[in-house]
Each structure stands twice: as C-alpha cells, then as structure tokens.
Amino acid sequence: MKKTISETEAIAYNYLKAFGFPEEQITPLVDQAKKDLQENLTRLETLLHEDKVSIDEVNSVLHALKGLLFNLGNHALAEKLNEIRSHPESEATLEEISRLLFDVE
Amino acid sequence: MKLHEKDKQQIIKNVAGRFNMKIAKARMMGDYLEKALLGETDELFYTIKYSMYFQNNTKYSMDVLKCMLETFSFLLSKEEYTSDREELKAFFYLFFEMIFIQRCRYAKMAEERESIVHTILQRVSERLNQTLETQQLMISGISHDMRTSLNAIIGYITLIKEKNILKGEDRTFLDKAENASSVLKNLVTSILDITKIDAGQMEIKEKFFWIDQMILKCIDNLTIRLKNKNVVFKAEVDFFPKKVLGDAQRFIEIIMNLLSNAIKYTDHGFVHLKVRKIQESEESVEIRFEIEDSGMGMTAEELKNMFAPFSRFRTDREGVGLGLHIVHKLAQKLGGNLTAKSKVGEGSTFSFTVTLQKESNEPGKIEKRTICFFTDQKEIYGFDRKIHFLKEHGYKIITFNSPEKFITYLLTQKDKAPDIISIATSHNDYIKFDALINYLKTLEIFDKTTFVAEETGQKVSLEHFDKIYHYFAPISIYFKSPTVLESKKIMEKTDIKKRTNLHILAVDDMETNLEILKMFIAKKYPFTTIDLASGGYEAIGMYKSKTYDIVFIDLKMPGLNGFEVLKKLKTIHGHLPPTYALTADIYKSTYDEVAQAGFSGLLEKPLQLDILFETIERVIDEKNNQ
Numbered sequence: 001m002k003k004t005i006s007e008t009e010a011i012a013y014n015y016l017k018a019f020g021f022p023e024e025q026i027t028p029l030v031d032q033a034k035k036d037l038q039e040n041l042t043r044l045e046t047l048l049h050e051d052k053v054s055i056d057e058v059n060s061v062l063h064a065l066k067g068l069l070f071n072l073g074n075h076a077l078a079e080k081l082n083e084i085r086s087h088p089e090s091e092a093t094l095e096e097i098s099r100l101l102f103d104v105e
Numbered sequence: 106m107k108l109h110e111k112d113k114q115q116i117i118k119n120v121a122g123r124f125n126m127k128i129a130k131a132r133m134m135g136d137y138l139e140k141a142l143l144g145e146t147d148e149l150f151y152t153i154k155y156s157m158y159f160q161n162n163t164k165y166s167m168d169v170l171k172c173m174l175e176t177f178s179f180l181l182s183k184e185e186y187t188s189d190r191e192e193l194k195a196f197f198y199l200f201f202e203m204i205f206i207q208r209c210r211y212a213k214m215a216e217e218r219e220s221i222v223h224t225i226l227q228r229v230s231e232r233l234n235q236t237l238e239t240q241q242l243m244i245s246g247i248s249h250d251m252r253t254s255l256n257a258i259i260g261y262i263t264l265i266k267e268k269n270i271l272k273g274e275d276r277t278f279l280d281k282a283e284n285a286s287s288v289l290k291n292l293v294t295s296i297l298d299i300t301k302i303d304a305g306q307m308e309i310k311e312k313f314f315w316i317d318q319m320i321l322k323c324i325d326n327l328t329i330r331l332k333n334k335n336v337v338f339k340a341e342v343d344f345f346p347k348k349v350l351g352d353a354q355r356f357i358e359i360i361m362n363l364l365s366n367a368i369k370y371t372d373h374g375f376v377h378l379k380v381r382k383i384q385e386s387e388e389s390v391e392i393r394f395e396i397e398d399s400g401m402g403m404t405a406e407e408l409k410n411m412f413a414p415f416s417r418f419r420t421d422r423e424g425v426g427l428g429l430h431i432v433h434k435l436a437q438k439l440g441g442n443l444t445a446k447s448k449v450g451e452g453s454t455f456s457f458t459v460t461l462q463k464e465s466n467e468p469g470k471i472e473k474r475t476i477c478f479f480t481d482q483k484e485i486y487g488f489d490r491k492i493h494f495l496k497e498h499g500y501k502i503i504t505f506n507s508p509e510k511f512i513t514y515l516l517t518q519k520d521k522a523p524d525i526i527s528i529a530t531s532h533n534d535y536i537k538f539d540a541l542i543n544y545l546k547t548l549e550i551f552d553k554t555t556f557v558a559e560e561t562g563q564k565v566s567l568e569h570f571d572k573i574y575h576y577f578a579p580i581s582i583y584f585k586s587p588t589v590l591e592s593k594k595i596m597e598k599t600d601i602k603k604r605t606n607l608h609i610l611a612v613d614d615m616e617t618n619l620e621i622l623k624m625f626i627a628k629k630y631p632f633t634t635i636d637l638a639s640g641g642y643e644a645i646g647m648y649k650s651k652t653y654d655i656v657f658i659d660l661k662m663p664g665l666n667g668f669e670v671l672k673k674l675k676t677i678h679g680h681l682p683p684t685y686a687l688t689a690d691i692y693k694s695t696y697d698e699v700a701q702a703g704f705s706g707l708l709e710k711p712l713q714l715d716i717l718f719e720t721i722e723r724v725i726d727e728k729n730n731q
Contacts, residue, residue, distance in 0.1 A: 032620060036616065
C-alpha cells in the first residue's frame, strides 16, 4: 500500500507541476490525495480479507480508486485497475489486486 | 389591267403556301388582287389592314410585304404585262406605303396601349400598397395596444389570485378569465408576428450559436406541455459540436411551435424530435429538424391548406390557426423549407430543412489538416473519441492497423504527406519505425510532417520521432500553432472568456477529484466561482440557494448517485443549467443512460482538459450572447 501511495504521490506531483500549478497549490492537494488513497486502499484491504469477499463492494472501491488515480496522473495503474474490474469474480483477480496495490507476492 | 388565268393561279399558290392558307381563301385574295389592279375595289387593302391589325406583329407584316414583292416581281418579269409596268409599279409603291405606314401606326398604338396598361397597373399597385400599409399599421397599432392592455389584465388577475381572496365559484371565474386572456394574448402576439413578417419588419438577429444547446432549450421548454399527457417524448440528435450562424431564438420558435402542435394533437403515443445532419461542407451544414407524432393526422385536403392563415381543422383544440402560417413564413425567412406529410389516424411528420453557415476561420479554429494514425494495439483508451473529435473539427483522418499497408502508404506519397503521423505500437516496433522516420525525413515531402509516438510506456529510446508520449497524446498537439495575428485575436477572445464570471457546481464524493477539477478550471478561468459538494444532498442544498451556470456531477457516489441528484435538481428551479455527468466508467450504454436521464453531456475521467474547457466555453459563449 505504501508503495502505491508513494509512487502515486511522485507521479501526481510531477503531473500537476507539468500543468504549471505552483507548489503551494500542489502540496496540500497531494496531501489530501494521499489521505483519500489511504482511505480507499484500507477499505479495499479490509474487504479482501473478509471471509466472503463482496465483489460489488470491491468493484465500487476499485472504481473510486481508478478515478482518483486517473486524476492524479497515475494512468498506468488506473488502467490496470480498469482491466481488473472487467473480471473481478475470479480468485486470480483478487490476487492480482493484492499484488498491484498491497505489494503482496 | 387583267391577270392571265395561269399567272393568277401561280399567285394563289404562292399566297397559300406562304401563309399556310386554305386554297379557297387564297383564291379570294387572288380575286381581290385582280379587282384592285382593275381599280374595281379596295377590298384587298382592307383585308390586309385587318389581318395586320389582328395579327399585330412585325413578322406577319414582313411576310405580307415579301409576298407582295414576289407577286409584283413575278408579274413585272412577264412580257405579257410590259405595257402595264408603270401601273404595276405605282400600285406596288402604294401597297408598300400602306403596309409600312400601317405597321408603324400599329407599333405606336401597341406601345401606347402598353404604356397605359403599365401606368394603370402601377397606380393600382400603389393604391393597394397604401391600403395594405394602412391596414398593417392599423392592425399593428391595435394589436400592440391590445397586448399592452391584456398584459395589464393578466397582471391584475395574477395579483388577485396571489391574494387568494376568491373562493369556490368566484375562483373558477377568475381561472376562466385568466385562460381567456392568455388565449387572446397569444392571438394578438400571432397577429403582430404576421404583420411584422408581411411588412418585412420581422427582425432576424444572426449570431453564431450551438445547435445542440438550442435543441436543449426547446426540450427544456417542453416539460410543462408534456405534463398530464399520455405521450412519450424522445429526442434523437446527431452530434453537433459546431456553431452555426442564424437566429437561435427564431429556430426555437419554429421547433417549439411544431412540437407544441404535435403534443396538442396527440392524445396518446409518441412525439419524436429528430435532428439530422444531411450534409456538410467546409463552409456550411445542412440540417433537418423532424417532428413526428402518432396523433390524429390530417386529410389530404387539410394538408394542402395547413399553412394558410386561420386554418383550424379541429375546433376541440385550443388555438386560432395562425401558428403554422407564422412558422411557414418564418422558415422561409430563415432560408429554410418546411414540409409535412400526414395520414389520418396515424400521425404527422413536419420537416424543416435549412442550410447554415458554420463558424469558420474563427481564431482558435484550425485549418484543415491531415492526420495519419497507425496503431496495431487492440484497444487504446479514448482512441475512437479522439478520432471523432478531430473529424468533427474538420480534420482529414487516415488510420492504419496493418504495418505493411501503413509503410506502403508512407513510401508511396508523392505530392503531399500528412501533417501529423502518429504511431502507437509495441516496444520493439517503435525502434523499427524510428529508423523508417529517419529515412522519411530525408524526403522533401515529409519536411513539414510531425512524427508522434503515443502510448510508448515508460522506457523507449527514440531519436527521430518529434514528439513522444508515454500515454495518449493530448488533443492540443494536433492543433496548428496560430499566426501572430490569430494569436492576438485568440488572446483578445480568451481574455473575454477568462473574465466571464461563471458559477459552477461540481459534485463528487472524492474530495481530491473535486479539488483537481477546481484547480484546472480556476487556472484557466480565474473569474469563475466553483462550489464543491462531496455528496448528493449537499449538492441539492447548494443548488437551492444559488443559481449555477453549469453543473458537473459524478455518476457513482454513495447515497444519491449522479442520476438521482439530477432528477432532484430538475424539480428545483424548473430550468436546469447545462449539467454534465462525470464518470470513469465508459460503456456505450453509459452514453445512452446519460442522454436519457437528461444530462447535457458526459465527461470522461481522466478529464481531457480540451473537452472540459470546450464545454465551459460553450456555456460562456451562451452567457455572453444573452
């Protein structure tokens, strides 16, 4: 999770800087983004560790994360999440989510 | 002198042939000629004079003259008449003079007659125009005064109703008075409109306007008319991202009138509005507005007379029968064509076709360029929309999926290469294309071509591509840099847009998304006020207390989702500002759902800034034009 957040933080910083936003605007925004990311990733992690995984809820959080990542400029990860969302019911998919977002091998 | 019988027969034959005359009549002319030569009668002169008067044309006179010339030449050439030569010559001169003078006299008479008729017609026309003008002035004056008085009556009725003093039967009487006043006001307004159109005083204010926004206004206005009606309304509108030159208000009048009629005469079933792009050139676009209903329809006779004033075929429906007459005239005034087809019991279809000038050479609009895309990737996010967007902006787009065909195309270009060549392929193939581009750049025709690598991923080293993008290239790279003059105009225009004070409401459950949206909008349009709502209920609260120019709503939110929020917003102020859905989930069905729900459009996440700004600028244009 930490890796995902720090990677996205770096990308977001450069992404917004490339659009000419000043640092005093970028920093609080990226801080807010990190909080949102943390919140959603934690929620997802909890959902994945439940005895019976709710695909709908997982999907909903993935959707929120996808939009957030897109907006923060982490398009690669957002697109991977988008692909995963198209077939979320398999065990392999859930493992893929864990690998991608929570550094689980 | 006396004619020999064989010569007389010859003359008769000539006359019959030249004038296509029956032989008996030609013989009579021969007898007249003979008697004239003998000095017995002037019948020949009278007959010819009468014929000339009757025929009254120069060709006939010439034919008579030619015939006489032939006849006398024939007689003078005969030895038998040598002694009569002087007499024949004298007779011929007399005859020639008679025809010539007579012709001149008739010509003069005809000219005088024509002049008299012309003068009379001119006087009649002047008189009629004076009468019409007086009538129009009178009608216009009376209608205007009537409307002023009616406005006062309606105003007082509204005041009395608001006071809520009257109850029961009195209240019903007041309602009836209000209805009657409205009907009368509509009638007076219609008469004023007709008077203005007939007098050529109907003002057409031409401005560039967005067609789709004009349609949305019509649809907005329909809501009240559809209330309490068992009619399904559907609008099918072709994608019109363009601004066209015309009087948007007049177009709304035409379409609203046709839609109102369709609803009025349809008790159950459907009313469809279809807006189709028939054809498009660089300068103009031909559009057909079609209003179809499943109502009571019209007979062939009714259809024939439907545009005549005061044509009312159903007295059980309100109206005075002036609407279609006005709409027809207005359509003509706008350079369009209004037609209709109908069948009793099945419904009617009204079609209004018009060609409108597109906004062109506007600063910021780009001259037509050719862009060639090569992609062997199965699916690139947003590719279709990008192609669609560029085509709609007048670009010529060539796409290739096969590398062989693409390379053959590049190597066989002789006159002009594409302005931009964009390649999206796999890692190794980029390196091959880089080498190919190195070669192409040695050819003169590729001098002005920009080579773009898209979707390259993170690690690829390319030397000869002009622009390299790890992801999808932004739409702005396809737009040509403007000239200095154009830049100045763009700056002037942009300055006005930047200064427009716009009120925006953005709704998303993710605060970061809202902040990013706000940052981008505020950077480009510093004078805008952007309110952020992190949920549906908060958005509704804000919307109630303030008037917004544009609303962005995320579709997927906990609590109320985007569709539910829109539904509630619709019930608040009556008129909904342009409202766009935001979503990261794009399926074909999403577009349909969003359109059906009544959103003005859909913005995909990640936000493509060009599209976001274009959307905002439309609203600014609309606001500045009001």
